Amino acid sequence: MTAEARFAGSRAWHERASSVLAGGVSSQFRAFGVFHPMHYTRADGARMWDVDGNELLDFTLSQGPCILGHSHPELVARVQAAVAKGQLFAGQHAEEVLLAEALQRLIPCAEKLRFTSSGSEAAQACIRIARAKTGRQRILKFDGHYHGWLDSVAWNVAPPGNAGDAPVPWCAGIAESAAADIICLPWNDLDAVRRTMDAHGQEVAAIITEPVMCNQGCIEPLPGFLQGLRAICDEHGSALIFDEIITGFRIGLGGAQGHYGVTPDLALFGKALGSGFPLAAIAGREAWMAPLEAGRTYHAGTMNGNNACIAAGLATVEILERDDALRRIATLGAALRDGLAQLGAKHGIALRVQGPGPMFHMGFSTLARATEFRHVAADDKAAYHAFCQAMLLEGVRLIERGLWYVSAAHTEDDIAFTLAAADRSLAGLPRT
Template sequence: MQQAAPSASLPERARGVIPGGVNSGQRNVPGLTDLVITRAQGASFWDSDGRRYTDYHAAFGPPLLGHNDPDVVRAVAEAGGSLDLCGVGVTEGEVELAETLVELVPSMERVLLTSTGSEATFHALRVARAATGRRLVVKFQGCYHGWHDSVSLNVISAPDRVGHKDPISTGILPEVLDATLVLPFNDRDAVRAAFAEHGADIAAVILEPVPHNVGCLLPDQEFLVTLREECTRHGSVLVFDEVITGVRHGLGGWQEVAGIVPDLTTMGKAIANGYPIGAIGGRADLMDMFSSRPGAPVFFAGTYNGHPAVVAAALATLRKLHAEPVHEHVFRLGERVRTELPPVLASLGVPAVVTGYGSVFVTYFMDRLPHTYDDLLDNDTRMFVGYRRRMIDQGVFELPLNLKRSHFSYAHTDADVDRLIEVTEAAVRAQLADEGPLTDMDGTSTMGGATRC
């Protein structure tokens, strides 16, 4: 067995056996490559040096209740005392969770559980193609739907790549990319034009109803209505990827907020406060095409689907979200930041807007609220990344990567908001005074525009 040198640090040991030293690409953050997290609780996490950070990144958002919520932890422990993975039949918890999601989410008539949101979106597109017999999928610039090939393009694109196929990975077959149409978000005319030209071959339209992977672009209601109308008119499947918007914006997801019912909905780990689970649900006729129903034609499987521990976590999470004023609390904290931070930034003379929805907030360094991805190209990346790096030194953690959103949890307090505003002001002031160039992850100057992250 290979042994690390006795004097090697944990990050050095990790880099010796794990490519890059981390198990997901966006965990390798410039300036934080030696970060070792040893504990997480409530609104905070601690590193190996004993430093505490108030956490607004929160693993891209799923622990709405806060880290290690005691009710969720207790439910998982109790499930482990009586059940583990058997891989046959169904458990009572799986039935109860499916019934709960059908009750909460307007589009869900049937539900299947997966282990990740990426799996859920993969299955959504597969069943849409099977049901329609069509080839094309429509996605939108700035939306992220997981790691699989047909949607692994045009998320955070550099200015010269907007309007072109912009895959986020090599190794994807060109013919797979050719089967995906990328449209600008919030552009009804582009949607109508795409359907006018390709409607007979569009199997599905998939979108984050709020593109949170680029911070927060709030959708025009008319845009969502147009998507519903065009999909209905042309027999295409409308898929809402609610992995992020899901329970964070309301127990019924953004579809409940907007009053727009998609054909399929995908959800992820937020329904279990961060435990690894996903779900796909929607119209019964589509869901009944999956091979979990004997004789159905669309293959569906997964050894970990419906694992008792994650099902218990999801049930405990949803019960708590229903029983306690979680949304009221996190929405109020989010509104405080969106209201109180802009005048602080204005007093510093820096162009900035603070936007978001509910518990999600993001500060863009530009002179207007963004409406489209093209608007985001004006965000001052140097300031966006730079002030967040400075905040980390003060024990306040917002992910220092361009366009990434921040989140409140049930565990955050008004005192945390006070501290967040205070530290943000100091960090922006210090960044303004810094005359040296900030470099991005590949060592080039980031004086504006969208970097890939």
């Protein structure tokens, strides 16, 4: 059966959606379908089913959140029980306190917390807090790092190779005035950070970074890089902000800060925290959260701490702790990552597969190791697109930018199935 016939129902629904939804989607990332945007009917464990009845083994996990897998029965039951008592109080409730206490116990920087609904909101809150405490305006971020879609951070998310030193907006419509408050540097270049902060540190409220550059290449920090950022921020009185939206609860229950032993001043958590429910957390040292606690700066949101999402977060943390799920996820992820690299060697295809294991990146490249965005930007995107098409026809759903996620619902048999599918897919790719 041809791809067109196999996914005809999704195409028809996409065409229908395009008459009422801008671009036929509700998030721009969904517009880049392997063949076209897909439409789904249900998901369970590590699998999803589309409107055409195709069963797909899922390594997108809804762009990462579903760390327990889809529709985990205990999680669903906990959420249903919470909603039965009321979906939204717009007031405090006991489970919110219980979740905050659990996160305070697990996360090194979490002396005080606030809950919100998305990573984009949490990033803005951390930046506002840093500005309120320091009285400074500028933010230093890194090329290829994604901290949400809002104007203040949507710079150099995927800069062109000829960008030069001036920040490049992610897309049209971003306020040009925001460029004055942003400094963008290559990831893992501590000397560049040191030079820049020596020149402009008195203007910089915060350095914000993914502690692992997950969104572009799943690049881990070079030895001493995070420690160097910590020291530089201490020297200049700037906040160190870790964007743990992906690393939090995936690389460890203490986040990347627990894994690497570097404690930031502020951090944001999301995705896996809510296991598919819209939940994010702002965590920080008490001294840095003081402007928020004193009411000198505001963070608000009607949906913050709503019953369903808090119940999902509390259930997720308890299940991950109780079931030792992260160890299994790391073991399975490492086996999948290493197996893909071995298949590249078997077929004589230049592949780079790197990352901690619970999440990793696969790219077609002769460069064995990427350490910053320009390395990933040079990958053969057309080859990976063709690989994703072949894998979808094999019954495996992937994120087209090369990021793989593993969940607690995946099994050793799933890894074996995927590697066999990848073996066939790589064998069938055209050689150039």
